[in-house]
Amino acid sequence: MPIFDQGYQHWTGTLAGHRWRWLAVSRHGVRTLRKSWVVRIMLFIAWLPALALVAALTLWGLLEQQAATVVAFLQRIFPPEVIASPQEYRSAVWTVAYSYFFKAELFCALFLVLTVGPSLVSRDLRFNALPLYLSRPVRRIDYFVGKLGVIAYFLIATVIAPAVGAYLLGLAFSLDLGVVRDTHRLLWASLGYGAVIALSAGTLMLALSSLSRRSIYVGLAWAGFIFLGHMVSTIMMGVQGDIDRREIVQTGIKQWVEKNPPPPGVEMYGPYPSFRGRVSREKGKEPTAEEKAREKWMNGWSQAHGDLQTQVETKRAEQAPTDWRPLLSYATNLDRMGDWLLDTDAAWVTLGKTVERPRAMAGPLARNQGIQISTGPVNDRRLADRMAWQYPWYWSAGVLGGAWLLSVFVLTRRVKSLDRLK
Amino acid sequence: MLFRLSGVTKTYGRITALRDLSVAAAPGAVGLLGPNGAGKTTLIRTLLGLIGFDSGTGEVLGLDIRTRRLDIRQRVGFMPEDECLFPGVPGVGFVSYAGELCGMAPADAMQRAHEVLNYVGLDEARYRRVESYSTGMKQRLKLAAAIVHDPQLLILDEPTNGMDPAGRQEMIDLARDLSHGKGMSLIFSSHLLPDVEAVCDHLVVLGRGALLAQGGIQELKKAHPNSFDVRVKGEPEPFLARLRAAGADGEVRDDGLRVRLPDGATPDLIWRTAAALGEQVRHLRPHRSSLEDVFLEAVGD
Numbered sequence: 001m002p003i004f005d006q007g008y009q010h011w012t013g014t015l016a017g018h019r020w021r022w023l024a025v026s027r028h029g030v031r032t033l034r035k036s037w038v039v040r041i042m043l044f045i046a047w048l049p050a051l052a053l054v055a056a057l058t059l060w061g062l063l064e065q066q067a068a069t070v071v072a073f074l075q076r077i078f079p080p081e082v083i084a085s086p087q088e089y090r091s092a093v094w095t096v097a098y099s100y101f102f103k104a105e106l107f108c109a110l111f112l113v114l115t116v117g118p119s120l121v122s123r124d125l126r127f128n129a130l131p132l133y134l135s136r137p138v139r140r141i142d143y144f145v146g147k148l149g150v151i152a153y154f155l156i157a158t159v160i161a162p163a164v165g166a167y168l169l170g171l172a173f174s175l176d177l178g179v180v181r182d183t184h185r186l187l188w189a190s191l192g193y194g195a196v197i198a199l200s201a202g203t204l205m206l207a208l209s210s211l212s213r214r215s216i217y218v219g220l221a222w223a224g225f226i227f228l229g230h231m232v233s234t235i236m237m238g239v240q241g242d243i244d245r246r247e248i249v250q251t252g253i254k255q256w257v258e259k260n261p262p263p264p265g266v267e268m269y270g271p272y273p274s275f276r277g278r279v280s281r282e283k284g285k286e287p288t289a290e291e292k293a294r295e296k297w298m299n300g301w302s303q304a305h306g307d308l309q310t311q312v313e314t315k316r317a318e319q320a321p322t323d324w325r326p327l328l329s330y331a332t333n334l335d336r337m338g339d340w341l342l343d344t345d346a347a348w349v350t351l352g353k354t355v356e357r358p359r360a361m362a363g364p365l366a367r368n369q370g371i372q373i374s375t376g377p378v379n380d381r382r383l384a385d386r387m388a389w390q391y392p393w394y395w396s397a398g399v400l401g402g403a404w405l406l407s408v409f410v411l412t413r414r415v416k417s418l419d420r421l422k
Numbered sequence: 423m424l425f426r427l428s429g430v431t432k433t434y435g436r437i438t439a440l441r442d443l444s445v446a447a448a449p450g451a452v453g454l455l456g457p458n459g460a461g462k463t464t465l466i467r468t469l470l471g472l473i474g475f476d477s478g479t480g481e482v483l484g485l486d487i488r489t490r491r492l493d494i495r496q497r498v499g500f501m502p503e504d505e506c507l508f509p510g511v512p513g514v515g516f517v518s519y520a521g522e523l524c525g526m527a528p529a530d531a532m533q534r535a536h537e538v539l540n541y542v543g544l545d546e547a548r549y550r551r552v553e554s555y556s557t558g559m560k561q562r563l564k565l566a567a568a569i570v571h572d573p574q575l576l577i578l579d580e581p582t583n584g585m586d587p588a589g590r591q592e593m594i595d596l597a598r599d600l601s602h603g604k605g606m607s608l609i610f611s612s613h614l615l616p617d618v619e620a621v622c623d624h625l626v627v628l629g630r631g632a633l634l635a636q637g638g639i640q641e642l643k644k645a646h647p648n649s650f651d652v653r654v655k656g657e658p659e660p661f662l663a664r665l666r667a668a669g670a671d672g673e674v675r676d677d678g679l680r681v682r683l684p685d686g687a688t689p690d691l692i693w694r695t696a697a698a699l700g701e702q703v704r705h706l707r708p709h710r711s712s713l714e715d716v717f718l719e720a721v722g723d
Contacts, residue, residue, distance in 0.1 A: 007541060007599075008538070008541045008569070008599065008600065008603075008604050009537060010572050010604070011530075011534055011571065011572035013526065013527070013530050013534075015496055015524060015525030015526060015571065016525040016526075016527070017525070018492045018496075018525075021523065021525070024519070024522040024523050025523070027522070027528070028508075028511075028519050028522065032510055032511065119510075123509045123510065124508075124509070126509070127506065127507040127508070127509040127553075128504055128505060128506040128507070129506055129507060129508050129509065130506075131502045131504060131506050132502070132506050132507075132508060132520065132567070133523065134472060135470055135472065135495065135500040135502060136495055136496075136500075136520065136523040136524050137492040137493075137495040137496045137523070137524060137525065138523050139492070417472070417473075
């Protein structure tokens with residue numbers, strides 16, 4: 001018996017309207033999940049890429065101010081024209097830094113969703129909590145949005161908040177308001193990309209969570225969907241790339257060998273030559289005619305092989321815009337949306353131009369030195385083709401949109417109203 | 423008016439759950455009775471605006487059911503029959519969350535949760551996770567969650583299900599206190615007639631989705647002026663035969679006779695018949711319907 005029992009007292013406070021009712025659901029979910037030490041650790045880990053982003057933006061800010069130690073450090077990485085006028089490459093470097101940050105955060109975000117999401121609907125189904133929600137002034141849409149809000153909260157905390165924080169810090173270290181003019185696009189792109197990740201991954205996880213009353217199965221389904229899909233996509237792309245490479249290199253080398261038969265002692269294993277004999281020469285001793293012929297032949301093979309590799313690269317670049325295999329990976333689809341929103345491709349083209357002319361000049365010189373540098377003509381898109389996804393962004397938007405619609409359908413089927421017979 | 427339904431029909435496919443139902447109740451404690459499948463749960467869900475209906479009109483607390491569903495649910499507290507919980511929270515978190523879902527500010531909801539948990543007798547268990555509560559504690563927790571926002575109307579669906587006798591009595595006492603002591607209107611749906619009789623003043627009896635009986639419990643348990651329950655010392659059959667010969671009617675029951683006197687006759691006829699037979703009357707009182715009689719008569723059993 002309480003010491004001071006007033007019995008039942010009427011309550012005279014004011015009840016809020018219905019518009020923000022979903023917020024109560026989100027607030028409760030966040031409150032409950034924030035107590036989990038696993039979630040706290042994941043939040044901590046998810047902030048680490050932000051530190052790297054801050055460091056990158058700060059370094060660039062110091063380079064723009066021509067800080068001696070930073071210039072000395074960065075001139076080993078960047079071409080001289082970039083070091084000489086870093087302001088011109090500010091937008092491209094910030095974009096690439098944000099691109100890498102989001103790639104890391106995407107990985108963290110998918111793990112975080114795995115940590116916070118599986119129990120959101122499945123436990124409500126297991127403990128039959130839906131009548132408690134729906135018999136109060138809460139609609140199904142409030143319930144869905146409220147649960148999505150829980151995932152969105154954690155993704156905002158790990159994706160958007162660090163991106164914005166890093167932006168402000170980068171701005172502070174640049175000491176130049178022109179940064180805002182050059183890079184404000186990244187801020188909006190970060191918000192947009194964060195919203196895409198939260199909406200897509202959140203709805204997908206809620207749909208999976210509604211399919212089982214046991215959150216462990218939901219977690220396994222999410223992990224399978226994300227990681228198996230990515231694995232299948234990567235393997236298929238690798239296999240296709242290997243097929244193309246073999247086709248071009250083997251055919252080309254075969255034709256070259258027919259025109260240039262290998263010298264005595266050299267045997268071909270597929271497209272690769274093998275010499276069974278002594279390769280090293282005694283110091284000061286002139287090479288024999290046979291050795292000279294072999295060296296000449298080997299240089300010819302190396303040049304032919306290099307040219308064929310360039311052909312492989314060109315073919316891959318031609319095929320990339322129509323390659324559907326990346327679509328099998330959910331993470332890649334999100335990554336592609338990030339590339340589009342950040343305009344990563346243009347940033348890589350800008351940076352690619354600074355390295356492409358030196359590469360084109362160095363290639364032929366390095367050919368006879370045994371250094372593998374592509375020998376093709378100047379191609380300003382070479383770096384962008386390698387570093388950014390080239391298939392149309394709307395393919396990924398379509399896949400993510402389809403997954404979202406399917407998720408909403410599953411949710412509405414699994415989380416039913418009470419207008420049915422039991 | 424607490425609620426009013428007019429010509430409401432609700433079907434689930436080929437099954438008609440409510441059949442042209444017209445019923446109204448004034449503020450107070452209303453008992454909802456009916457056999458399984460009578461439409462009690464459908465009626466409650468209709469009143470809460472949880473389900474749509476095919477035809478008819480209705481209002482609860484003066485609010486139209488079709489257009490003001492959320493407003494109705496904000497003014498009504500509902501304690502569902504099923505075992506249902508917000509998982510992973512302590513008792514006080516459960517009740518305060520229920521308050522927040524009704525529109526209370528978090529701080530208000532938490533303060534109010536402590537108050538109502540004291541009221542329902544869960545003050546000692548408020549920080550335990552709800553999954554560890556016993557059945558009786560869960561029922562009281564659901565009651566606390568239903569009254570946290572101080573509703574004008576409280577709907578209790580089988581509130582004493584699964585409770586031991588002491589817990590059941592506590593739940594009845596709480597329901598009666600809320601309805602008669604605190605002025606909260608109540609709809610009390612139960613299979614247990616003594617529970618309904620202990621809590622409610624009015625009764626609505628449903629059967630196959632239609633209204634079978636309705637009214638104040640004391641009115642329904644009416645006295646029958648020409649009908650008497652009689653027990654005699656000897657065999658009841660000869661006594662009844664003699665009464666029939668005198669123009670009365672009746673039947674032998676487990677505990678004696680139920681005698682219906684002809685119009686204009688008085689109990690004196692029973693005494694005179696006993697005297698004539700040399701029989702001793704051990705018990706004589708006017709017949710009054712019990713709630714069970716009312717229920718069985720209404721459902722036609």
